[in-house]
Amino acid sequence: MDVWISIIISICAASTPLLIAATGELVVERSGVLNLGVEGMMVMGAVAAFSVAQLTGNPYLGAIAAIFVGALFSMLFAFLTLTLVANQVATGLALTILGLGLSGMIGEGFVGQPGIRMENIHIPVLTDLPVVGKLIFGQDLIFYISIALVFGVGWFLFKTHAGLMLRSVGDSHSSAHALGIKVIQIRYLAILFGGACAGLAGAHLSLVYVPQWVEGMTAGRGWIALALVVFASWRPGRVLIGAYLFGAVTIGQFHVQAIGVAIPAQFLTSLPYLATIVVLVLIARNRRLTMINTPASLGQPFVPDR
Amino acid sequence: MRIELQKRPVASSTFAYVSPLLALVLTLVAGVLMFIFLGKSPITGLYTYFLEPLTDPWSREQILVKATPLTLIAVGLAVCFRSGNWNIGAEGQYLIGGMFGAMLPVLFSEWQSPLMLPLMLIMGMLGGALYGFIPAILKARFGTNEILTSLMLVYVAQQLVDWVVRGPWRDPKGFGFPGSKSFSESATLPKLIEFGDAHYGAIIAVIVAIVVWFVLSKTLKGFEVTVLGQSPRAGRFAGFSAKKMTIFAFVVSGALAGLAGIGEVSGSVGKLDDKLSLGYGFSAIIVAFLGRLNPLGIIAAGLVLALSYIGGEAAQITMGVSDRATRVFQGLLLFFVLACDTLIHYRIRFISVVKVAT
Numbered sequence: 001m002d003v004w005i006s007i008i009i010s011i012c013a014a015s016t017p018l019l020i021a022a023t024g025e026l027v028v029e030r031s032g033v034l035n036l037g038v039e040g041m042m043v044m045g046a047v048a049a050f051s052v053a054q055l056t057g058n059p060y061l062g063a064i065a066a067i068f069v070g071a072l073f074s075m076l077f078a079f080l081t082l083t084l085v086a087n088q089v090a091t092g093l094a095l096t097i098l099g100l101g102l103s104g105m106i107g108e109g110f111v112g113q114p115g116i117r118m119e120n121i122h123i124p125v126l127t128d129l130p131v132v133g134k135l136i137f138g139q140d141l142i143f144y145i146s147i148a149l150v151f152g153v154g155w156f157l158f159k160t161h162a163g164l165m166l167r168s169v170g171d172s173h174s175s176a177h178a179l180g181i182k183v184i185q186i187r188y189l190a191i192l193f194g195g196a197c198a199g200l201a202g203a204h205l206s207l208v209y210v211p212q213w214v215e216g217m218t219a220g221r222g223w224i225a226l227a228l229v230v231f232a233s234w235r236p237g238r239v240l241i242g243a244y245l246f247g248a249v250t251i252g253q254f255h256v257q258a259i260g261v262a263i264p265a266q267f268l269t270s271l272p273y274l275a276t277i278v279v280l281v282l283i284a285r286n287r288r289l290t291m292i293n294t295p296a297s298l299g300q301p302f303v304p305d306r
Numbered sequence: 307m308r309i310e311l312q313k314r315p316v317a318s319s320t321f322a323y324v325s326p327l328l329a330l331v332l333t334l335v336a337g338v339l340m341f342i343f344l345g346k347s348p349i350t351g352l353y354t355y356f357l358e359p360l361t362d363p364w365s366r367e368q369i370l371v372k373a374t375p376l377t378l379i380a381v382g383l384a385v386c387f388r389s390g391n392w393n394i395g396a397e398g399q400y401l402i403g404g405m406f407g408a409m410l411p412v413l414f415s416e417w418q419s420p421l422m423l424p425l426m427l428i429m430g431m432l433g434g435a436l437y438g439f440i441p442a443i444l445k446a447r448f449g450t451n452e453i454l455t456s457l458m459l460v461y462v463a464q465q466l467v468d469w470v471v472r473g474p475w476r477d478p479k480g481f482g483f484p485g486s487k488s489f490s491e492s493a494t495l496p497k498l499i500e501f502g503d504a505h506y507g508a509i510i511a512v513i514v515a516i517v518v519w520f521v522l523s524k525t526l527k528g529f530e531v532t533v534l535g536q537s538p539r540a541g542r543f544a545g546f547s548a549k550k551m552t553i554f555a556f557v558v559s560g561a562l563a564g565l566a567g568i569g570e571v572s573g574s575v576g577k578l579d580d581k582l583s584l585g586y587g588f589s590a591i592i593v594a595f596l597g598r599l600n601p602l603g604i605i606a607a608g609l610v611l612a613l614s615y616i617g618g619e620a621a622q623i624t625m626g627v628s629d630r631a632t633r634v635f636q637g638l639l640l641f642f643v644l645a646c647d648t649l650i651h652y653r654i655r656f657i658s659v660v661k662v663a664t
Contacts, residue, residue: 036453076641080641080644080645083309084309084311084644084645084648084654085311085648085652086644086645086647086648087644089392089453090591090595090640090644091641091644093394093591093640094592094637094640094641094644097588097591097592097633097636097637097640098633098634098637098638098640098641099637100633100637101630101631101632101633101634101635101636101637102630102633102634102637104628104630104633105628105630105631105633105634108628108630215630219461220457220458220461223454223457223458226454227451227454227458230451230454264469264473266465266466266468266469267465267469269465270461270462270465270466273458273459273461273462274458274462276454276458277444277450277454277455277458277459280444280450280451280454280455281444281448281450281455284444284448284449284450284451285448285449287449290449303311303313303652
């Protein structure tokens, strides 16, 4: 039993960064913007979190720094795509390339240093409950934030007026503009939120999942988060399911490697990426599901007329 | 103050040429700031990065070596991007091309024949094309997002190449280092000058760029690429098939990335090892945009990016600047290119917001 609990906890740890980054990107895409820079913002968050935690000795300050850095970094993308109407795909790629380079430079001095892990919370009595205690009451703070985030975003998007405005901007920016909704302003805020989430996701990697700084440590997780948004057909609840499925695949391949099955490690390492492709194909085949939920203005530039 | 864009009636042809240059200047300015921030002299920094490599023949040759794969890949990407297909997995197609091409000299190392080299190049192109075909057919058949699938395949390709050079193809006499046996002379692309480093791949790259430029700007196929890229609806009315175009564009760009891969394996490294790529597949995206998706512009852009690689190495050795600075420069360059491209289609107005008393 304990073995299973520890496996489930490790699945939670592998899924949390995917979940946070994907939830952030979901909000961005719901507002009609495709930000392919998740990987770059995430890796910047990871290096910011690690370096601030090292310098101050406090991982929570690290996580806060990551949120700020992710948000700040996303504003580069926002300025180019919203104010200068640059191509969103290309600008997102630029953000990823710049993020990977910049984080490598900032983190150079931290390579190989033992990190400070964000401690799991401990609530007397509750955490010590048998079986479920550690799973439900004994994980790191970011895990709880990630769960709250999904439900919070779901509530915001579908139950509040502001959420409705955001979705209307994503579905038809011209109509929204005609109704007097500030399209550009809402998109700036959505991108800011997505950046903050990607930053926090990176913080989870370098403070909880690995507790170290390794160059390019996001290893494609930002891209998997993007795929998860498509997989979830832009619904927060499905992001939760998707992120945990991927977490399970990742942890599963580690365990298969550990048992020593005669499959080359490289094939097992490719599994999450191959799984992403398979999932994308399966989802795309279901045209109706994607057609209904895809924000209609996704990726399209918007220049307000007066 | 706020910024407002005003659409130009026609795209500015002046800015089409000025914008990449402006982007270069802005990158240099950012470079000055970066060197100051790092506590290095910006003048020495810029000189080491962008001028010193041009002064001695060895560095000039290295620029040529690095520009070769960058140009080849970027020319293919230009076809893809112009047609509205986002192939960002060129890195994977490059690796698989290198692996496919290396198959012949690795598996038939005894075979000495003048046919070896052409067959290797063809195999390399075939490998890259097949690998590019995967995201293309998935997009054409199922409507799968090609950005994500082509990128995921990069990670798979990296693992695959890693496996062959550590597993089945590893040189038993290689002291346990990952990598295949070194190729024989008949499997090596000849050098441009004896004992030099630059190889015939550079010539191939220039020829390919010119051919693709001709096809894109002077033939019906090129017109089809542009029309489908700018307006798929208009393309449909003209009887062009967007699905066939997706396959075409990906296969062409995959083949060219594969050619770049086998060119590098056969011309520069002389064997297949685990250090085949310096991220060329991603840097080539920057090259493609800096060259404004025009194959002739891409030749120049490829040289600029290659210069940044060589300058980066020099700065690392003589000034102790991290080689990651190169990646930062490249990322910034792409940002500035994209920002400056706005000037081609829009006039920018700065409007100061004045509160009007009512």
